[in-house]
Structure formats: C-alpha cells, structure tokens
Amino acid sequence: MVSTIHDGVPENALMELTSLTRKQWLKFKIIRRVNIHKSDVVTCVSKRNCDVMSDLYKAHSEKFLFIPNPIYEHFFEPVEQYDDGYVLNFGRQITLKMVTLLDAARQMPDTSFVFVGTGDMVRDHGLKNVRFVGFSEDVKSYIDRAAICVFPSLSENFPLVGLEAMARGKPVIATI
Numbered sequence: 001m002v003s004t005i006h007d008g009v010p011e012n013a014l015m016e017l018t019s020l021t022r023k024q025w026l027k028f029k030i031i032r033r034v035n036i037h038k039s040d041v042v043t044c045v046s047k048r049n050c051d052v053m054s055d056l057y058k059a060h061s062e063k064f065l066f067i068p069n070p071i072y073e074h075f076f077e078p079v080e081q082y083d084d085g086y087v088l089n090f091g092r093q094i095t096l097k098m099v100t101l102l103d104a105a106r107q108m109p110d111t112s113f114v115f116v117g118t119g120d121m122v123r124d125h126g127l128k129n130v131r132f133v134g135f136s137e138d139v140k141s142y143i144d145r146a147a148i149c150v151f152p153s154l155s156e157n158f159p160l161v162g163l164e165a166m167a168r169g170k171p172v173i174a175t176i
Contacts (some may be wrong), residue, residue, distance in 0.1 A: 003039040005032075005053055013155075019095050036060050043067045069160050075167040079144055086112035088146035088170075090139050091161045093119035093132070100152040105130050116142050143168045151175070 020028065036042055036053075042063045044050040054061035089101050098121050105113045105127050113130045115122070116139055122132045136142060143149060149165035151174040162174045 001039045002041045002043060003035050004043045004045070005049060006045055033057075036063065039063060041065055045069050071160060071163050071167060075140065075164045077140075079169050081169065082145045083147050084112075084145040085147050086114045086145070088114050088116070088142055088149045088165075089151060090116035090136075090142060090149070091151070091159075093117045093121045095121055096155055097151070097153040100154070101150055102127070102130070104150075104152075114142060114146070139164075140168060143170055146170055148173065 036057055037060065040063070042053065042060070043065050044053060045066075045068065047066050050064045050066045054064045057064075087101075087105075089098055091097060093115055097119075098115065101113065102121075102125055105111070105125075109127075109129050111129060113127075115130065115132045116134070116136050118135050122134065133142070143165050146165075148171050149162070151159050151162050151172070153159065153175055159174055162172045165172050
C-alpha cells in the first residue's frame with residue numbers, strides 16, 4: 001500500500017495553525033498513524049516533508065520516499081500578457097492556506113483580490129475587494145490576468161501553484 005503526505009507540519013503543530021477542534025486533531029493524528037503503520041511506502045512531495053515525517057515517525061522512517069509533483073505541460077504554453085491588477089490566490093481555499101492573505105485584503109481595501117478554488121474559507125468575509133470564483137477548469141486565464149500570485153500558506157512543502165504561476169510568467173510571493 002502506498003500513501004502520500006502533502007503537509008509539512010508535525011501533527012502537534014496543526015492545532016496552532018488550523019481551526020481544528022481537539023477531537024478533529026486527535027482523529028487526524030490517529031488516522032495518520034494507522035495509515036503510516038499499514039503503508040509499505042509513504043511518498044512525500046518535498047525533501048523537507050520527508051525529513052520532518054521521518055523524524056516524527058522514526059520507527060517507520062525507511063518508508064518515507066520523496067517524489068516531486070509534476071507540473072502539467074500546458075502551463076508552459078505561450079502567454080498573452082494581461083494585467084487586470086488583482087492579487088490572485090488559487091488552490092484549496094482553507095484557513096491554513098489563506099488566512100494571511102485575507103488579513104492583507106483587509107489592510108488593502110483599494111486592491112482587488114481573487115480567490116479560485118473551493119474549501120471552507122469560501123464565504124462572505126465582508127470584504128468588498130475580495131471575490132471568490134470557486135472551482136475553475138481554466139485557472140490559467142485567471143493567472144494570466146493577475147498582477148501577482150500570492151500563496152501565504154502556514155504549512156506548505158513545495159507549492160505547485162507557485163510553479164504554475166511562474167510558468168505563466170507571473171511574479172509569485174509564497175511561504176514555505
């Protein structure tokens with residue numbers, strides 16, 4: 001059995017970084033430990049993630065394998081350069097990945113922010129300069145029209161969204 005771990009945060013840090021209840025956190029911790037125990041191989045999307053998980057689960061450290069995620073070649077197609085002047089964030093719209101950017105939007109009411117994707121943070125935050133567009137099959141068009149792409153996740157390994165935006169020729173601000 002092969003499993004994949006995408007986050008780069010030790011499970012004990014998740015309570016500080018997310019809005020999980022203690023019950024949700026314990027459920028996550030139990031499921032992750034059972035999953036790692038039963039897996040023959042656990043793939044990780046970054047070297048850092050492998051190191052963190054190997055250290056956290058020393059008894060299973062030989063199971064962790066770094067396999068980088070690919071980028072679809074269509075992100076490297078020729079791009080017409082547009083700039084509609086907005087800040088773009090795309091991907092899973094969850095607290096861990098976007099709370100910082102929403103705070104920035106509050107502090108920059110004259111700047112437009114566009115969020116593409118689904119998740120528990122897609123709701124009215126009372127910000128007139130924030131637009132949620134939901135899931136899109138054509139995220140490239142949003143990237144092409146953005147002034148900049150921002151991914152201030154509190155827990156990220158090697159965000160493909162940043163690489164996809166750079167492949168389209170857009171400046172990126174991201175955290176790791």
